[in-house]
Amino acid sequence: MSDDEATGTAPQGAHLLEMRGIEKRFPGIIALQDVSFEVSAGEVHCLLGQNGAGKSTLIKVLAGAHQPNEGQILLDGMEVGFSSPDDAIKAGIGTMYQELDLVESLTVAENIFLGHEKSRGGFSSRRAEQLEAARLLASLGHPEISPLLEAGALSAAGQQIVSMARALSREVRLIIMDEPSAVLDSEEVRNLFDTVRRLTASGVAVIYISHRLEEIRVIGDRITVLKDGRAVASNLPVSETPNVELIKLMTGRSITSVFPPVAAPAPDATEILAVTDLVVAPGHDPISFSVRAGEVLGLAGLVGSGRSEILGAIYGTTKPASGTVAIDGKRLRPGSTVSAVNAGMGLCPEERKSQALLLDDTLVANFTLASIGRYATAGFTSQRREYQASMEQVRNLELRPADPAREARTLSGGNQQKVVLGRWLSHGCRVLLLDEPSRGVDVGARSEIYNLIAGLSRAGIAIVVVSSELEEVLGLSHEVLVVSENRIVHRAPASELSEHQILDLVMEGTTL
């Protein structure tokens, strides 16, 4: 299981932390299964894995926010059980979460000392906290962040720095960093690495999570790769593991060849969706592209590269700074989802359960949500017509079980995704935006989703696909836009691109 003798550059010594056979189940899914790895004092141990691989769950188990169903956590060889985040903090485990961990309405200093406020007899010593916070921020290379500022007023990068200052404000032996570099520019990443090196030199262990392989090369000692909740490789020495192998471990090859053949859209196909000089947020480069009837356009890029934000601006969930989106030459009102839906646009969002489905409602209600007016006479809905139309969708989509009266919650991930697709099909949409269409869908059901998407494109719908799985983007799309740091860095037909090329293009943005 563990190969101690091959720890590479990692300092030898007793394992500070060991996780053995960790399993975490949530209703309906197994988020982690038999995950084992170890971390030594002074080591930077990298956790690698795609979105949904279980990294965040693993962190939360370590930080005491989740309790594992199976397995052991050992600190200095002694088994420990964390029943709350407080326990983990007291044991010397500090965590920098990707989000969630700052209170935006509190000041920077208040956030840094949240949970271990400096106080005298219950009265907070605000001045002492502010001075200490200022020192911590300065030592992280950011003396310009005022401890008196509200955390909500900071940029994402600023918040990340505060989050780090907070982890360092306690006596820690192990720091977990969840994608700390995602929102940092290269200068700040260098600062971050200096801090990490200073920490490890003093014997602190770091668990470092990132998508960026280059960073792991620079800072990491050993790597554990997670895929679909399992540790597919544990404690690999960084220096002896080539990138190709890591990518292979991360992506796996289990879904190769399930992609249906993509017939090119007719050469005379009309342009349906036109995006012109769209500036998603102030300071971003303008983006322009168009999608023809029957064409599938893929947006490839890493999480946080701005892919989903582009979709959001097109659909109108966020108001773009400038630029236009048009369907059939008609301009949509910026920032209006009503205008987008009326023009025939549909979105299958990334977070299906929270952003798309009425989980406790029937499939009928879910199907007809966007087009309820069509089943109504003078405002009164016809349940019979709703049901009939839904039955038709259930048959078209080959939903299992084929019962429109079931609650959406009771369906599997793949069938739920079909329901969201079905909503837009019954609405009769012309442009479909798909954000991570196979997220949370098991491998078997994926090919069905892919076939459905291919079928929709043959039927003449213009489709935009966003996915973290590069293979999926390449397999589904005719044309691919590579997105990095909110810019389109490359555009090419899918047939002329490979996963490695895309990864190279994406990494170019990071100057390491």
Next chain:
Amino acid sequence: MSTSARTELKPAPSLPPRRSAMKWLLDAGLRRNMGLILALVLLAVLGTVTAGDRFADSNNVMTIVRLAAVTGVVSIGATFVITIAGIDLSVGAILALSAVWATTLSGQAFADSTSWIFMALTAMGVGAAAGLVNGILIAYGKVVSFITTLAMMAAARGLAEIISDKKTQIITVEPFLEAVGGNLFGLPVIVLVFILVAIGGWVLLNRTTFGRRTFAIGGNPEAARLAGIKVERHTMAIYALAGLCAGIGAFMLMARTTTGSATHGTGLELDVIAAVVIGGTLLTGGRGSIFGTVLGVLIFSTLTNIFALNNLSLSVQLVAKGAIIVIAVLIQRQLAARQSRT
């Protein structure tokens, strides 16, 4: 082998100079509540114009503050509850229960033979206990605060009716009436209690660890939990605090009316929520202002006073109250938007 992760400390960069408490009050406190202060000034002008000397008289001003005292004390507790994005509908009923419990014949007899202070302590104890029940159900039973306190509102009022047999209990303990109903340092004691509770509440919310965590739980409960804060215990304590404030309000009202009755505090919860909300505490949690709550309570009692002096009906007063709530919240949204832009 425990090693410190404290990074090497460099000299601290300069912080803005420390400000005195008074200067802070004048600066941030007044600026942030400018809309409310303006509203209060406008009401004072309105009062002086319509009722002249009858309004602008020191006795009348004291009447207004006396009128505000009970609602004010209960509102201080509610400010904490609303800051953690909760709601407490039961404060009026808890006040009635506390008042009735403290004024039973046996209770009064005991107070007579020992000290009047036991009547006040009983009221506070009953209030805190009822609040604690709310807190346990909300924090550990995970029942939504709206439902829990709705149930407590019915149950506490019913229990108060059972204990009092729906009869108004006259207070015969003279020392109690003299102590709480009288004056001290030239001010009515219940006004002094209001001032003390308000100052205590301000310090607790803005200057203690407890207050800091209250803001954190209201602003982002998940972040608070991950920071190692015991969110459940804290939530429970806050509802107990709200109950305690209702208990304090109970003995104040007992002294003002010289009775204990199951009808005390009927509808109080809505006045309290209105005062807290126009005071700038967000129903969504994370932001709360004790100073704003005090101003909110004063605005409503001034309004009531002006209407009474002008012999206007209670119905007209209700309409005006509704309008004020909406206008105040609209103005605050505007001000907040402007502030976040600068």
